[in-house]
Amino acid sequence: MTVEHSAGVARLSGGIPEVWGKIPPRNKNFTGREELLRTLRRGITGQVTAVVPHALHGLGGVGKTQMAIEYAWRYRSDYDLVWWVPADQPILVRSSLAALAPRLGLPPATTTGTEEAANAVLDALRRGEPYARWLLIFDNADEPGDITGFVPHGPGHVLITSRNHRWEGVVDTVPVDVFSREESVQFLTKRVRRSITPADADRLAEELGDLPLALEQAGALQAETGMSVSEYLDLLRERTSQLLAQGKPSEYPASMTAAWALSVASLTERMPEAVELLRCCAFFSPEPIPRDVFSRSHPALGPRLSTLIEDPIRLARAIGELGRYALVRIDPTSRTIQVHRLVQALLRDELPEEERARKRTEVHALLVASAPEDPENVTNWDRYQQLVGHIGPSGVRENQDPKVREFALNVVRYLYASGDYSSARIMVNQLLDRWTEDEVQDDTSILSARWRLGIILRALGEYGAAYELNKQALADARHKNVDSEVTVRLINSLGADLRAHGDFRYALDHDTDSLKRHRELFTDGHLETIRAMNSLALDHGLNSRYLEARDLHEEVYLRLQDPKVGGAATTLNAWTGLARAVRLCGDYAEACDLGEDAYAYGVEQLGPDHPWTLRTGKDLSIAWRRIGDYDRSMELAEEVHARHVRLFGLNHPDTLAAAIALTNIQRAVGMLDAALELAEDTARRYPRVYGAEHPFNHGCQGNLAVLRRVCGACKAAREINEKALVGLENKLGRDHHYSLTVASNLASDLAALGEVEAACRLGRGTLRRIRAVLGESHPMTLACAANLSVDLRDAGEIEESGRLFEETMDAYARTLGLEHPDAVVAAERRHLDADFDPPPI
Known part of the structure; x- marks a missing residue:
């Protein structure tokens, strides 16, 4: 240095x-x-x-x-x-x-x-x-x-x-403050160089009030035209007098306004279309304007501006002239041009309101023409980022043109897709506030915006607000008989709200009808139909219909192999859903294979911190835990949880799900103190997100109960599980995987408290039900049978216990293998604990 x-x-x-x-x-x-x-x-x-x-x-x-x-x-x-x-x-x-x-x-x-x-x-x-x-x-x-x-x-x-x-x-x-007089003179002699004396610079600075921006434009005009200081001052005084006589607003110094007007007048004589371009720029944001915005013409442009844009050589010259007159700042590295906000204000102020409206319309047309079609495609995000700052200042939300409104909603889609949920929420709310004030309301645009807002609210974890918004929006759409595409999208979105609300059975019926409507409106291979299929697959899983969920997730995944449909995030979502459904069917090894491939794809295509990559990683850690690969499961669960906390905070639904996955593997490897501390914290947070009666909240309580018993608090575990079981039965019924998981653990609580006969009664009923729900050889069925065989032995039912034990160990040998941790525990005649992992909704 x-x-x-x-x-x-x-x-x-x-x-x-x-x-x-x-x-x-x-x-x-x-x-x-x-x-x-x-x-x-x-x-x-x-x-x-x-x-x-x-x-x-x-x-x-x-x-x-x-x-x-x-x-x-x-x-x-x-x-x-x-x-x-x-x-x-x-x-x-x-x-x-x-x-x-x-x-x-x-x-x-x-x-x-x-x-x-x-x-x-x-x-x-x-x-x-x-x-x-x-x-x-x-x-x-x-x-x-x-x-x-x-x-x-x-x-x-x-x-x-x-x-x-x-x-x-x-x-x-x-x-x-403004320049000192010495600085003004120094600046002008540097800017104009050989054609101005210190005395003339002093005179000019006096008239312009030493305001740097005015001096810059005055110096640029003299440098470009060779105008003498005396001539310039005469014109400046004439212009200033005119401005004062016309009662121009005192917000700007009259001398500054006059200096700017002289520069514009001189450039008008030299290249009038450059001034037309400058006036257009006045209605963008004061932030840099991408040069490529002016690369495509549009029918809404005036003839002079349209002709200029269609002639790239003359356009380049016009931009150069604006730079030489110090009316814009040109950055060749970023290929942007920028107009000072004061110059923009002066330009807008000189135009009558009718002309201002026309210029705003031209700017909107340029923004629409320069925006890529798909805002969810990662390759288009840089361009959308360049445009987003111009939406508010240019008054896009005031425009009632459906194409402009579609562009505004595409900007919202970009903000959402890029993960900037807060900005997406702010912008869509601003659009809705303005659009609903219009005398002639565009119901399609308004309902589309409300649909987008519902999606954003869910992404922020505000499930209740999203549910109420979409429910009302759908009712309005049906009442007003608006565009059927908007209606069916709202129908599909409401299904996610129902899942988030814990109404799994209602969501299944709702989304069955939704898929039928999508197939009638779109083709089977249309992305919207595929998304409706994915929603229904999630519903099947949440209703313990894992075979149906697996088949539908597989169909979704296969349809997305068409490169023209969806993108990397959509594909990863489907891939993860398939791996999860396979795991829930009890095929742990296959789930690991699918999950490992999906996670590698997510890291490569989207990066390790993308929300869908993190969800895939969390599911893979669960699959590794289920198969008995505790070391890899622990390492990934810790990493994924830490990333969630850093990126989303402690109360986001995905962070809570990652915390549950971590507590489950911590318990499996004997880290009981750490698991109990995290499980207690997570159990406190769950009702804030989902509500106290949501099945996920009761499932989370069931996990906490297991840890209580394992740590010796058997009575507390029983009380927690009894309350959780009542909550799950009220919401889902007894014949549901979640309910039966808690019931199985409650039987273990009873056995640990010495109430062996009660444990056997509950265990027999639970085993009968779980066989009907999950099948004879599902790992959860085998765990329930193994536990019952222990309780039957302790109750003196030796023959029944022995027969059930042999049947269960034979099933373990055929499925998971006798070296699997569950089989080892069962062989030692110890109780197996069942746990819960919440899927995305």
Whole structure:
């Protein structure tokens, strides 16, 4: 690293940091601000720092962002990581942080989802791993509350730019005023060079109030046209007088408005279509606009703009002209153009409302034309990420055109598919709030948005809210006789809500009808029909109809082998469902084979932290436990649980399922204290997510009861199991796998308490029922029979006990093998414990 000196300030020069992300190009005309930079440097090394305007200058254009850019470039050698975060929209903050994940050795948002990736980035920055010398720059953060949750307090530095003085009460601030006169003169002589004298620069700065943005545009105009300062000042005064006479809003300095108007007028004479392009850009967000947005024409575009877009050579020239006149910032690396928000406001302000509406319509058409068709395809996510920041500022939600509304919902689909559930929820709620206000409501778009919101709520674990929303939406769709495709999608979605609500039998009937409707409306090979089939397969499994579930999951999986149908996540979902159904049928070895292949596919295609990969890993750990491979089961269960906690928190349904899988293997290997502690914590959390009467909650209580008995608290175990059995029978009936599992364990509780005859009575009834539900040779049936043989022996029923024991051991030899842990326990005439693992709904 070398140190250069200029104007008394040490300037650091050297290589770009190892991670250098999204920093705008350095302003070659940056001037002055040396004392401010010194103050900023001193302050930022100790705490979060905000660059805010001076109290007398609350407008844009004073150079806050340019200060931040210069700081990043000047002191880059002091950092290993520098990252720029657009902060005027919370959606952009989260996605920008998520984009940093791969640079930190973390799974990208394309595999984990935006929200999880952003959280992982913040955690890594707080820990200083792998980089302790980092700088985050949050540009144009308005309200402190919008980003405080995204500010990592760790070993690195945070810099914030804002127009909002409220930051002064939150963090250390560095007020930024307009240029000093000396800085203004220095800037203009550098910008215009040989054609302006210091005296003329002083005169010009006086008229423009030393506002950096106005000086930049005035200097650019003179550099491009060769206009003399005197001529420029005459025109400026004339324009200013006109503006003041017209009563222009005082929100902007009249001199700034006049300077901007002169630049636009000059460019209009030189290349009018460039000004047309600029006016279009005024209705995008102030964030960078992808250059490719202007690569496709659209019937909704005006003739001048349409002709320009259809001529790539002239389009390139127009963009270049806008850059030379300092009306846009061009970043050739990211292939974006950006217009200062103050310039955008001035451009919009000069247009009558009818013209503004036309420009907004043009912007919407460009956004629609540039969006890929499939927002759930990972290869399209980068483009959608570039577009998402322009949805709100451009007023997309105000547009009633069905194509524009479809585009808006596709952005919601992208946010959901990428895992940014919070942003997806915010955006779809904003769409619904606006759309339901329209005098002429588009019921199809509104119901589609409500359907999307229901899916998002389920992904967030808010099952009750999703259920109520979808139930009402479906009732409205049927009442209004809206588009049948929307109706059948809502029908299928409501089936998931019924499962989440614990109404397994009702969900089975509901989804049987749903699949029939899908087949009538779509083809059998249509993705929507396949999803309806998958829903019905889940219903069969939740109703202990495992053979039917296996057959239907297999059909779903085979249909998805067509590369034109579904994607990697959809395929993995089906693959995991098939492996799970095979395991529940008792075919543990085959389930392991399927699960190992599926997990390898998920890690390779989606990454180890993708939600579906994690679900597959959890199921594989269960299959390994069932087959008796405890070492691999424990290793994977611990890993999957840790990833769930890190990515989703402790209360997410998938985290709770992973916790149950971990407690079960911990119990199997004798880690009783750890298993009991985690099982108690999980049992406390389950009712908050599913409700106290959900079958999963009772199943979780059954697992806790097993641990209580194994740890010696047999009476407590009995009380828990009796209550769980009542709850399961009320919800599912006695002839259900979950109910029979708890009943089998309750018989073991009774035996442990010395109530052998009661244990035999319960064991006989449970064995009879479980044979009818699962079959004679299912591992759960064999465990129940083995336990009953022990209880019969202790009750003095020696002949019956011996016959049942021999039959059971013969069945073990034919199925799992006598070396399997269950067979070993049965051979030793000890009780086997049955446990519960909740499947996804």
